[in-house]
Amino acid sequence: MSELASEQSSTVPELTQRPVDFTPAPPPPEEIPWHRLNPLMLVIHPAKELIRIVPVLVGLVLLNRSGNWQQWIGLGVVGLLLVRGVLHWITARYRITEEQVELKHGLLIRKSRAVPRDRIRTVDITAEWQHRLVGLCKVKVGTGRHDSGKGDELVLDAVTKTEAERLRTLLLHRPSAPSPEQATVDSPQETVLAAVDRRWTRFAPFTLSGVAIVGALGGTIFHFAHELHLDGGALGPLRQVLDQVLTGPVWLTVLIAVAALLVVVTIASVLGYVLSYWNFQVTREPSGTLHIRHGLINTRSVSIEEKRLRGVEVKETLPLRLVQGGRCSAVVSGLRTGRGDERGGALLLPAAPLERAHEVAAKALHEAEDPTTAPLRGHPRAARMRRVNRAVMSAVGITVLAWLASLVNFAPDWLWKAALVLIPLSVLIGLDRFRSLGHTLAGEYLVTRSGSLVRETVALRRDGVIGWRLHASFFQRRAGLMTVVATTAAGKGAYHVTDVSAAEAVALADETMPELLTQFLE
Amino acid sequence: MSVTEQVGTRLRAPRHQVSRKAIPYWTVRALPGWVVLAGAQIVFAVVPRGPFGAQPSWLWVTLAVTVLLAVAHLLVMPRWRYRVHRWEVTPTAVYTQSGWFDQEWRVAPISRIQTVDTERGPFEQLFGLSRVTVTTASAAGPLHIHGLDEQTARDLVEELAATTQASKGDAT
Missing domain, CATH: 1.10.287 (Helix Hairpins)
Incomplete structure (x- = not known):
């Protein structure tokens, strides 16, 4: 460990103070040269920004409409972003020294960030299509701190593919890199843990991703239409079709709507699957890194230090369960399971046959069997009542809200009647949620499962647990139940074992981490 | 087992x-x-x-x-x-009990502690109280001890500083 890193690891003695960002290091030896980002960024960046304002430009230039003030502000913002992009390229310099990766940039406010090399846990290389047109990619260097938002990352946007690959090998393959600036580009022997079979695209419609894609697409279309002042009603043929459908009998309208939605969602999810995972591959490199690559147009390559792997998670949506499919993710400290592009970071296998998901989980963990397949112990009967109650309560809540809305003429009268259907359905969901509940200790792993619409089974390494929360609401106490939460620096940060008996809750926590809880038992 | x-x-x-x-x-x-x-x-x-x-x-x-x-x-x-709120620090762990209608017990091993914060809001200052927050590397695991009188809080922070310094590792 270098001097700086050992300083970083001892934030504890500086009490009453949150851990500060990585401070710039003491002046390093002068001979290591600074690199610039690739000059082609001067082309890519403006191109990316210009595409954002296409609807405004089309409105202004082609349709010869005078823009309103919001559009002018929009143009102004884009202009500022352009200037910022150019300034970033002009001022940004990075280099890799023996001890750390350094990046400095900024004109008015000069920023510099240094990440100690032995603190680097993940290297994430992404290339959007603009990048790929000119053979560049963006490199994100992560340190594995969990609770600090984006602050601990170092982003190089953008460098050439070869440079990115050089950085990746250099930063993660420490032993094999004698001199930092002379590392070779050739990647060492890899073993393939999993690759997506193109036939698995058939699982795509059973994920819930299609719904999300259609939602996002709808939003974009609405945005364009709004910018161009297009009225949905003005689209003649579409209007006619709609009129015919709406004047038909109600059941037919509903049927057509559902069918149309299913078709659109299916197409969207298949397209999404092909674009994201057509060439998905997980490999293990001898230096102890998992390397995940995927993406047809926008490509992504994530390298995770295996030491940071704390477990796996197998996710099955309700439709996927019907066709025995599942997804598998890694629980890694330093990779947040957040939203957007952060999300896919720890994905080990997208929707695929369930046994394949378990297979890659076992391989990633170096286990013979995936711990998430271990037989689970069920939860007490009282838990079933609670699951059903909660599901029904939310359905009743929605119905009451719809009814109140119809009282004040905010919603049509049939809405709350339609919502009544949810109540019997919610009983089924509640029962299924109870059926899903389960937990066990399987060797070195704490395994817990829950959920119905999305059933999640997590296997968390026992030594990855860094604390416990035992929660009992008033009603849980009356039912003799408790929820055990294992906190960890990885993945979601907390994994729940919902509604177990109080004795079982304490025993589970005690047995997972012997010696810790024992002193507080009676 | x-x-x-x-x-x-x-x-x-x-x-x-x-x-x-x-x-x-x-x-x-x-x-x-x-x-x-x-x-x-x-x-x-x-x-x-x-x-x-x-x-x-x-x-x-x-x-x-x-x-x-x-x-x-x-x-x-x-x-x-x-009646519910209680706390304890041993050489290996911090242990709290909190809540009223909903209750929660939290345990964190000393070896996983990252920071210890003390905070005093306006109402707390009015009554001479402090709130101590012990964080770990998990975003979900901070332990809060509310309503400590200032001297106790100071002693607690010092005690934690002494015990955590003895333990090693990067606490993740």
Whole structure:
């Protein structure tokens, strides 16, 4: 460990103070040269920004409409972003020294960030299509701190593919890199843990991703239409079709709507699957890194230090369960399971046959069997009542809200009647949620499962647990139940074992981490 | 290995109670919310012809209910809470018990502690109290000890500093 890193690891003695960002290091030896980002960024960046304002430009230039003030502000913002992009390229310099990766940039406010090399846990290389047109990619260097938002990352946007690959090998393959600036580009022997079979695209419609894609697409279309002042009603043929459908009998309208939605969602999810995972591959490199690559147009390559792997998670949506499919993710400290592009970071296998998901989980963990397949112990009967109650309560809540809305003429009268259907359905969901509940200790792993619409089974390494929360609401106490939460620096940060008996809750926590809880038992 | 067959599977309460001054502190802290809620209704009930026309007759009922709930909450919650809130630090772990209606027990090993913060809000300063927060590398696992008197909080922070310094590793 270098001097700086050992300083970083001892934030504890500086009490009453949150851990500060990585401070710039003491002046390093002068001979290591600074690199610039690739000059082609001067082309890519403006191109990316210009595409954002296409609807405004089309409105202004082609349709010869005078823009309103919001559009002018929009143009102004884009202009500022352009200037910022150019300034970033002009001022940004990075280099890799023996001890750390350094990046400095900024004109008015000069920023510099240094990440100690032995603190680097993940290297994430992404290339959007603009990048790929000119053979560049963006490199994100992560340190594995969990609770600090984006602050601990170092982003190089953008460098050439070869440079990115050089950085990746250099930063993660420490032993094999004698001199930092002379590392070779050739990647060492890899073993393939999993690759997506193109036939698995058939699982795509059973994920819930299609719904999300259609939602996002709808939003974009609405945005364009709004910018161009297009009225949905003005689209003649579409209007006619709609009129015919709406004047038909109600059941037919509903049927057509559902069918149309299913078709659109299916197409969207298949397209999404092909674009994201057509060439998905997980490999293990001898230096102890998992390397995940995927993406047809926008490509992504994530390298995770295996030491940071704390477990796996197998996710099955309700439709996927019907066709025995599942997804598998890694629980890694330093990779947040957040939203957007952060999300896919720890994905080990997208929707695929369930046994394949378990297979890659076992391989990633170096286990013979995936711990998430271990037989689970069920939860007490009282838990079933609670699951059903909660599901029904939310359905009743929605119905009451719809009814109140119809009282004040905010919603049509049939809405709350339609919502009544949810109540019997919610009983089924509640029962299924109870059926899903389960937990066990399987060797070195704490395994817990829950959920119905999305059933999640997590296997968390026992030594990855860094604390416990035992929660009992008033009603849980009356039912003799408790929820055990294992906190960890990885993945979601907390994994729940919902509604177990109080004795079982304490025993589970005690047995997972012997010696810790024992002193507080009676 | 059956988890249920163990003996001694009940958590005992942590050793130390928080300061008695926490009772008035929690009462005062809960007060503003109720004052706003009841105050708004009183204004509506008293102002003869407000911007919304004549006041509805049921306003007095909701006002009475609000006041009843407020009195019950302000009397019960702080005392109940005082009986629940407890904490303990051993050479290997920090252990807290908190809540009232919903209760929670939190345990963090000393070796996983990353930071220890003390905070004193305006109401806490009024009663000479401090709040100590112990964080680990998990975003979901901070331990809060509310309502400690200042001296106890200072001693606690020092004690934690001493014990954590002895342990190694990067706590993830």
